[in-house]
């Protein structure tokens with residue numbers, strides 16, 4: 001079990017704060033994050049590079065609460081963004097725009113303008129059309145855009161098909177074999193400065209080999225570009241390192257980075273990485289209360305107050321996330337439970353066939369919920385989004401209150417007719 005979420009006196013704690021007390025104080029569903037886990041994981045990436053020039057750009061989409069971003073910004077983190085919204089979050093959190101890389105397949109003109117205005121580090125270009133648009137916007141603004149091209153190395157990341165991004169059939173990036181042509185075009189543009197190569201092959205990778213295979217292909221491209229007279233200053237190798245949800249054995253951060261540096265064999269080139277899940281995933285849990293127990297002849301349902309709108313990963317990817325009682329008991333009903341939410345969808349479950357001893361009113365913790373949890377949540381079924389708390393030592397800070405109905409519907413308008 002993650003050392004930041006440990007049983008103490010027969011009840012689960014986040015650092016030195018009791019999760020039962022947080023559920024009581026702030027209600028459920030409630031996301032709880034450990035500040036030290038965010039810090040330790042980002043620093044593990046940063047330190048693993050040793051003397052190799054590098055920038056660890058946390059992938060904002062993973063968990064974008066500005067308190068989280070602020071914790072990482074204070075450590076000197078860079079940020080990988082995919083929208084102007086994420087850029088505004090980074091700025092609001094005190095992040096340095098010069099350490100921001102802008103990924104994403106559909107950057108809009110307004111977003112490009114804002115990114116150029118605040119002076120981001122680099123655009124990761126995903127298509128010919130996007131390159132043309134960035135040139136046009138930069139020209140209008142009389143600025144030069146530093147870019148890298150996201151290449152698609154056609155490597156099988158051996159992960160869930162929905163979160164695999166580096167295959168020929170995926171919408172992301174450009175074919176690595178045709179990339180030199182796009183680099184030549186970029187180089188000929190007046191307001192574009194090609195400085196890097198970017199790739200990201202998928203998420204929740206639990207083996208090092210696909211990363212190394214992708215890097216090999218990127219290095220071949222780098223040599224080919226050098227023959228064309230184009231010198232690359234940085235390689236952005238994306239995110240994707242997996243975490244342990246159940247029995248996976250992902251590589252340690254240091255081993256993963258070491259494998260990349262060894263392959264690189266160039267102490268001067270800068271390496272950018274964009275980890276998300278490997279920093280945030282096990283830094284958070286989702287607390288939920290058992291509303292009703294509904295044992296039937298065929299199935300035992302524990303109906304909980306968190307649902308697919310709060311945490312969509314199980315419904316969307318059949319993802320497994322461990323679910324434990326915050327205060328384990330032996331005097332309830334011991335059974336295999338399907339943990340289902342209140343949303344009117346058959347797919348609304350957070351876990352199936354989980355052996356637990358339960359009574360209604362119990363508080364459960366859905367583990368590994370720090371990444372792609374709150375950020376993928378919605379208001380489906382007009383459910384206010386959950387509150388978020390960050391723990392530091394024995395202190396807890398409310399970093400986002402539970403949404404109110406007024407906030408939820410406040411901007412909607414009746415038609416006066």
Ligand SMILES: Cc1ncc(COP(=O)(O)O)c(C=O)c1O
Nearest residue numbers: 059103203239240274275276277
């Ligand atoms: C371009 C890009 N960078 C970084 C990430 C972060 O990935 P992960 O959370 O797997 O580290 C993603 C999401 O997969 C991504 O699409």
Ligand SMILES: N[C@@H](CCCC[NH3+])C(=O)O
Nearest residue numbers: 163165203204313371372
């Ligand atoms: N949202 C996904 C990961 C997608 C990564 C985005 N490129 C997950 O929850 O596992």
